[in-house]
Amino acid sequence: VLFLHSIIYVGASGAIFGLLGVMLSELLTNWKMHTHKFDEMLILVVIIVLDLALGTFPFGSNFSNIGGFTSGFLLGFVILTRRQHHWLNLNKSNTSQKQESYQYALRIISFVLLSVGLVGGGVLFFKGVDLNDYCSWCHYITCAPPSCKPGYISCE
Helix, strand or coil: CCCCCCCCCCCCHHHHHHHHHHHHHHHHHCHHHCCCHHHHHHHHHHHHHHHHHHCCCCCCCHHHHHHHHHHHHHHHHHHCCCCCCCCCCCCCCCCCHHHHHHHHHHHHHHHHHHHHHHHHHHHHHHHCCCHHHCCCCHHHHCCCHHHHCCCCCCCC
């Protein structure tokens, strides 16, 4: 909403990207528990890149996709942080302090970043700030240059 004041986009793409962000943060948080780490990471990255590429077509908005992904990624660290257990030793509490402190730090940093982003975005929205005035290239995030030709569907 800080970039596109006069256009209303309705859809679930922001929420889907939020779920992709949660999946990525869960994968990073519990990296040692996953057996096919690199395969899962590759699949997530390919899905995210392809969906972002589709968001550059006309009548799509990557601003909501990026916002949903960022919020989901940070919320995943805040909500899904748990102790690292080996999958065979779920009943034993033999976690290392290094992993717990790492997750604790991620939780705090993510919570602070999410809070600052939401409060800052809300303040900027209610002040009526248009971020396009501060970023000359940001319109390319949601509109690919070939579809921004004069006489074609406008990216404005």
